[in-house]
Amino acid sequence: MSNQRNPFLTIVAAATGLMFAAPIAYLLLLSVAEQWTFPHLLPPRLSFGLWQTIWQREQGLAQSLLVSMMISVVVAVGSTAVGFLAARYVSYHRWRRGLLFLSYIPFAMSPVVLGACVHVIFLRLGLVGSSAGVIIAQLMFALGFAVIFFVSFWNAERKSLEEAARMLGATTLQTYRRVLLPASRQALLLCFLQTFLFSWFQYGLTLLIGGGKVQTLPMVVYLYTGEANIYYAAGASILLMIPPLVMLWGNRKIALRVG
Numbered sequence: 081m082s083n084q085r086n087p088f089l090t091i092v093a094a095a096t097g098l099m100f101a102a103p104i105a106y107l108l109l110l111s112v113a114e115q116w117t118f119p120h121l122l123p124p125r126l127s128f129g130l131w132q133t134i135w136q137r138e139q140g141l142a143q144s145l146l147v148s149m150m151i152s153v154v155v156a157v158g159s160t161a162v163g164f165l166a167a168r169y170v171s172y173h174r175w176r177r178g179l180l181f182l183s184y185i186p187f188a189m190s191p192v193v194l195g196a197c198v199h200v201i202f203l204r205l206g207l208v209g210s211s212a213g214v215i216i217a218q219l220m221f222a223l224g225f226a227v228i229f230f231v232s233f234w235n236a237e238r239k240s241l242e243e244a245a246r247m248l249g250a251t252t253l254q255t256y257r258r259v260l261l262p263a264s265r266q267a268l269l270l271c272f273l274q275t276f277l278f279s280w281f282q283y284g285l286t287l288l289i290g291g292g293k294v295q296t297l298p299m300v301v302y303l304y305t306g307e308a309n310i311y312y313a314a315g316a317s318i319l320l321m322i323p324p325l326v327m328l329w330g331n332r333k334i335a336l337r338v339g
Contacts, residue, residue, distance in 0.1 A: 110314035131315060145319055148297040151211060155218045156276035160268060163226020171234035183227040186220050191285040202289055209291035217289040218282055222275040229271050273331050277324055
């Protein structure tokens with residue numbers, strides 16, 4: 081077999097990389113540009129003053145970043161942990177198909193439609209306009225995804241591991257700590273990543289249940305876009321992309337190490 085690279089494949093790979101990198105590079109350049117107008121191909125001046133300005137605005141970007149991070153982490157941790165255990169119950173239950181069907185129900189409608197259906201209930205419970213309400217609403221989707229994700233994990237092989245650990249005298253807690261959790265580390269990480277991203281980029285459900293009072297980072301991006309302020313929107317978009325990119329990179333490094 082020849083070790084020479086196919087020039088066509090190299091060109092396709094380079095073009096694909098450029099296609100994905102170009103929007104990020106454009107946003108970075110736009111976030112430090114000053115008075116970049118037509119017909120200038122490049123901005124006449126570059127400055128980091130924009131970052132200081134958007135960070136110090138009345139609805140601070142730092143606060144929105146922290147709110148988004150808090151909501152996404154809580155949703156991801158909660159749905160991953162509960163979904164991991166709930167999927168075990170569903171997988172080994174005699175009504176497995178029926179219970180699994182219930183997990184698909186949130187995906188039969190869009191987040192906004194589901195949010196509109198539960199809005200009255202949340203309003204009566206005093207959850208509208210609060211971070212707690214947004215978290216609970218997002219968990220309806222994230223938990224369903226986690227259950228569906230982990231159902232295939234709880235198979236005959238995992239059941240045999242549990243039974244072997246019990247036969248050797250391990251308690252339920254020891255079985256999870258020393259057998260099941262180490263075996264599911266990669267699956268847990270992947271589910272956390274997926275549910276985190278779902279919550280991190282969520283806009284419609286957050287707007288409906290949050291009532292405009294819970295200012296997450298996607299809402300700030302839409303706010304700047306609605307104001308036709310492309311420079312502020314570019315800066316907020318860069319912050320919106322950083323955590324997912326870091327998590328994807330970290331997940332890939334861990335996957336390569338485990339593999």
